[in-house]
Amino acid sequence: MIPISPDEMRAVDANCTYFGLLPIQLMENAGSALASEARRRARGKKIAVVAGRGNNGGDALVAARHLADLEVTVFLLGRSREIATQEARQNWEILEHLNFDLREVRCSEELEPLSRYDLILDAIFGTGVRGPVRGLEAEAIDAINSSGRPVLSVDVPSGLGTEKAVEPDATVTFHRPKVAIPGEVVVAGIGIPPAAEFYVGPGDLGLVARRASESHKGENGRVLVIGGGPYSGAPALAAMAALRAGADLATVAAPRNVAGIIAGLSPNLIVRPLSDDHLSPGDLDLIRELLPRHDVVVVGMGLGRHPETREALAELIPECGKAVIDADALLPGIPLQGIITPHESEFRRVSTIRVPPGRVEKETLMSFARDMTLTVLLKGKVDLITDGSVVRGNATGNAGMTVGGTGDVLAGIAGAFYSKAPPLRAAVAAAFVNGTAGDLAFVEKGYSLLATDVIEKIPAAMRL
Ligand SMILES: NC(=O)C1=CN([C@@H]2O[C@H](COP(=O)(O)OP(=O)(O)OC[C@H]3O[C@@H](n4cnc5c(N)ncnc54)[C@H](O)[C@@H]3O)[C@@H](O)[C@H]2O)[C@H](O)CC1
Ligand SMILES: [K+]
Numbered sequence: 001m002i003p004i005s006p007d008e009m010r011a012v013d014a015n016c017t018y019f020g021l022l023p024i025q026l027m028e029n030a031g032s033a034l035a036s037e038a039r040r041r042a043r044g045k046k047i048a049v050v051a052g053r054g055n056n057g058g059d060a061l062v063a064a065r066h067l068a069d070l071e072v073t074v075f076l077l078g079r080s081r082e083i084a085t086q087e088a089r090q091n092w093e094i095l096e097h098l099n100f101d102l103r104e105v106r107c108s109e110e111l112e113p114l115s116r117y118d119l120i121l122d123a124i125f126g127t128g129v130r131g132p133v134r135g136l137e138a139e140a141i142d143a144i145n146s147s148g149r150p151v152l153s154v155d156v157p158s159g160l161g162t163e164k165a166v167e168p169d170a171t172v173t174f175h176r177p178k179v180a181i182p183g184e185v186v187v188a189g190i191g192i193p194p195a196a197e198f199y200v201g202p203g204d205l206g207l208v209a210r211r212a213s214e215s216h217k218g219e220n221g222r223v224l225v226i227g228g229g230p231y232s233g234a235p236a237l238a239a240m241a242a243l244r245a246g247a248d249l250a251t252v253a254a255p256r257n258v259a260g261i262i263a264g265l266s267p268n269l270i271v272r273p274l275s276d277d278h279l280s281p282g283d284l285d286l287i288r289e290l291l292p293r294h295d296v297v298v299v300g301m302g303l304g305r306h307p308e309t310r311e312a313l314a315e316l317i318p319e320c321g322k323a324v325i326d327a328d329a330l331l332p333g334i335p336l337q338g339i340i341t342p343h344e345s346e347f348r349r350v351s352t353i354r355v356p357p358g359r360v361e362k363e364t365l366m367s368f369a370r371d372m373t374l375t376v377l378l379k380g381k382v383d384l385i386t387d388g389s390v391v392r393g394n395a396t397g398n399a400g401m402t403v404g405g406t407g408d409v410l411a412g413i414a415g416a417f418y419s420k421a422p423p424l425r426a427a428v429a430a431a432f433v434n435g436t437a438g439d440l441a442f443v444e445k446g447y448s449l450l451a452t453d454v455i456e457k458i459p460a461a462m463r464l
Contacts, residue, residue: 001176001177001187002176003176003179004175004176004177004178005178005179006178006179007207008207009127009175009176010127011201011203011207012175012196012203013026013203014201014206015199015200015201015204016192016196018201018202019199019201021192021196023055023085023087024090025191026174026190026191026192027058027062027087027088027091028062029191030059030154030155030174031058031059031060031061031062031063031065031066032062032063033174033188033189034059034060034063034121034152034154034172034188035062035063035066035067036066037172037186038063038067038119038121038152039067039070041169041170042070042118042119042150043118043119043150044119045070045071046070046071046073046116046117047064047070047071047072047073047117047118047119047121048073048075048113048114048117048119048149049063049072049073049074049075049120049121049123050075050077050111050120050122050123050124050140050144051075051076051123051124052077052124052125052158053076053077053082053083053088054084054085054088054125054126054128055084055085055087055088055126056123056126056127056154056155057076057077057083057088058085058087058088059123059126059154059155059174060074060121060123060154061091061092061094061095062091063121063154064095064100065095065098065100071101073101073103073113073117074095074100074101074102074103075103075105075110075114075140076102076103076104076105077124077136077137077140078104078105078136080096080104105136106136107136108139108143111140111143114143114147114149115147115148115149117149118149119151119152120147120149120150120151120152121152121154122144122151122152122153122157122166123154124137124140124158124159124166125137125156125158125159126154126155127155129160129162131162132163133159133162133163137158137159138159141158141159141164141165141166144158145166145167150169151166151168152169152170152171153166153168153170153171153172154172155172155173155178156173156178156181157171157181157183160180160181161180167183169183170183170184170185171183171184172186172188173186173187173188174187174188174190175187175188175189175190198391198392198393199392199394199395200385200393200394200395200396200428200429201432202432202464204425204428204429204432205429205462207429208417208420208425208429209429217249219248220246220419221246221247221248221249221295221296221416222248222250222293222294222296222419223242223249223251223296223297223412223415223416223419224250224251224252224253224290224294224296224297224298225238225251225297225298225412225415226253226254226279226287226297226298226299226300226303227252227298227299227300227301227303227408228252228254228255228259228301228303229254229255229257229277229278229279229302229306229309230303231301231302231304232254232261232262232302233265233302233404233405233408233451234302234327234408235254235262235301236265236266237301237405237408237412237452237455238298238301238326238409239251239252239298239412240265240266240268240269240412240452241408241412241413241416241434241454241458242412242413242415243268243416244413244455244456244459245413245417245430245433245458245462246417247415247419249270249294250269250270250412251270251271251272251290251294252271252272253271253274253283253286254271254272255279256274256275256276257277258302259271259274260273272286274286278303278306278308279303279306279308279312279313280306280309280311280312281308281312281315283312284315288319291319291320295322295419296321296322296323296338296415296416296418296419297320297321297322297323297415298323298324298411298412298414298415299313299316299320299323299324299325299326299329300325300326300327300330300411301326301327301408301411302327302328303327303328303329310333313331314333314334317334317335317336317337320338322338322423323339324339324340324341324414324415325337325338325339325340326340326407326408327346327407327411330350331349331350332349332350332352336350336372336374337373337374338418338423339374339375339376339414339418339426339427340374340376341377341379341407341414341427342378343378343379343380343407344358344360344378344379344380347365347376347378351368353368360378360380360384362384362386362391365378365384366386366388367388369386369387369388370388370389373388374387374388375387375423375424375426375427377410377414377430379407379410381397382394383397383435385424385427385428386424387423387424390424394428394431394432394435395435396432396434396436396438396439397434397435397438397439398435398438398439399447400438400441400445400447400449401435401438401442401454403449403450403451404451405450405451405452406438406454408451409434409451409454410431410434413430413433413434413458414427416430417430432461433458433461433462436457436461437454437455437457437458437460437461438454438457440457440460440461441453441456
C-alpha cells in the first residue's frame with residue numbers, strides 16, 4: 001500500500017466530508033478497528049486509554065466504548081471542556097453519560113497507575129501534532145515509555161516527527177500507512193472507498209491554495225499567457241481566471257491586432273503586443289525577455305494555425321519551464337511539457353493514439369503521460385487528470401460549460417496553481433475549481449452561462 005503524508009490524509013478526509021462521509025463516521029470506524037486490534041493484543045482485561053484532546057484521542061474514546069466488556073480506564077490529558085473537536089467531544093460525552101471510568105489528568109503523577117494495566121492505548125497525538133511537545137503531553141509520553149507495559153499507538157506513535165515520541169509495541173494506522181512509522185504497523189480500513197480518493201474535492205484545493213499571510217507581491221504567482229490572434233477573448237479569459245485563482249500578476253503576450261482589444265477588456269491585465277498579426281519566430285526575443293519575470297507560461301488559446309506560429313511554438317515551449325499547454329499549441333510535433341489540457345479530440349491529435357470517441361481509457365492516458373513525462377488533464381464529462389503514476393477524476397462542472405471559453409478559464413486557473421504547487425496537484429485543483437465555479441454560475445445563469453460568469457464564481461469556488 002502506498003504511504004500517505006499527513007497533508008494528503010487531511011485532503012482525503014476533507015473530500016470524504018464533501019462526499020457526505022462525515023468525520024464522525026470515520027472516527028467510529030477507526031475506533032472500532034482499534035478496539036479489535038486492542039482486544040487481540042491485550043493479555044488481560046485492564047486497558048488504559050491515554051487520550052489527547054484532538055481527534056486521535058477521539059478515536060480511542062470510541063475504542064473504549066467498543067471495549068466496554070473489559071476494564072477500561074480513560075486518562076484524558078487536560079480538561080474535557082478543552083476537547084478540540086466536536087467529534088471527540090461527542091464521544092467523550094457518550095462515555096460520561098454511560099458512567100465510564102474517566103479521569104481528567106492535570107499532572108503526570110496522575111498517570112503513575114499506568115504500570116498496572118495490561119495494555120496502554122497511546123492516543124495523545126495523531127497526524128495533527130505541530131511543533132515541540134512540552135508540559136503534560138511530554139510527561140505523558142515519558143510515562144507511557146517508562147510504564148513497562150505493552151503499548152498500542154493510535155494512527156501514529158504520539159509525537160512522531162518531534163523530539164519526543166512514544167515508542168510503542170505496535171501502531172494501528174488508519175486507511176493507509178502514514179509516512180515513517182517505525183516498528184510494527186497494522187493498517188486498518190475505516191470505510192474510505194477507492195472512489196473517495198479518485199474523485200477530486202475541496203481537500204485537493206487545500207493542498208495548493210494556502211498562502212502565507214506575510215507574502216509579498218509576486219510571491220503568489222506570475223503568469224504569462226501567450227495567446228490570441230484570430231481570437232482576442234481566449235487569452236484574456238485565461239489571464240483573468242489566473243488572477244481570480246490567486247495569481248499576483250498576469251501578463252498577456254498577444255499579436256498586435258488583438259493586443260489593444262485585450263488591454264481594453266480589463267485594467268487588471270498587462271498586455272505586451274507582438275510584432276505581427278500572429279505569433280512568429282520574430283517574437284521570440286521579446287518573449288525570452290518576459291520569461292524570467294514569470295513563474296508559469298499558459299500557452300495556446302486563440303493562437304490560430306499560422307505555420308510561423310507553429311515554428312515559433314516549437315522553439316519556444318522547451319524554454320518555458322513550467323507550462324500549461326492548451327488548444328492551438330496542442331499539435332503533433334510541438335514539444336510538450338508541464339501540464340497539457342486537451343479535450344478528447346485534441347488528445348487524439350497530440351498523442352496520435354487511435355482511440356474511438358468517448359473511449360480514452362485511464363490506462364491509455366496514464367501510459368501517455370508517463371512516456372512523455374507530462375501531467376495530462378483530459379477535459380470531459382468526468383475530467384481525468386494523471387501524471388502517469390496517479391489518476392484522478394473530476395466530476396464537477398455541467399452541460400452549460402460547453403459554451404466557448406471555459407477551457408481557457410481552466411488553463412488560466414491551472415497556471416495560477418502551478419506557480420505554487422507540483423503539476424498534478426495544480427491540475428487536479430484547477431479542474432475542481434473550474435467545475436465548481438461553473439456549477440455555481442449555472443445556478444444563476446442556467447444555459448445562458450458565459451465563461452466570464454465562471455470567472456466571477458472562482459472566488460466562491462475557492463472558499464469551499
Ligand atoms: N484523517 C482521517 O481521515 C481521520 C483521522 N482521524 C484521527 O484524527 C487524527 C488527527 O486528528 P487532529 O484532531 O487533526 O489532531 P491530533 O489529534 O493529532 O492532535 C491535535 C491536538 O493536539 C494539539 N497539539 C498539536 N500539537 C501540539 C503540541 N506540540 N503540543 C501540545 N498540543 C498540541 C492541537 O492543538 C489539537 O488540539 C488522526 O491521526 C486520526 O487518529 C479520525 O478520527 C478518523 C478519520
Ligand atoms: K497516537
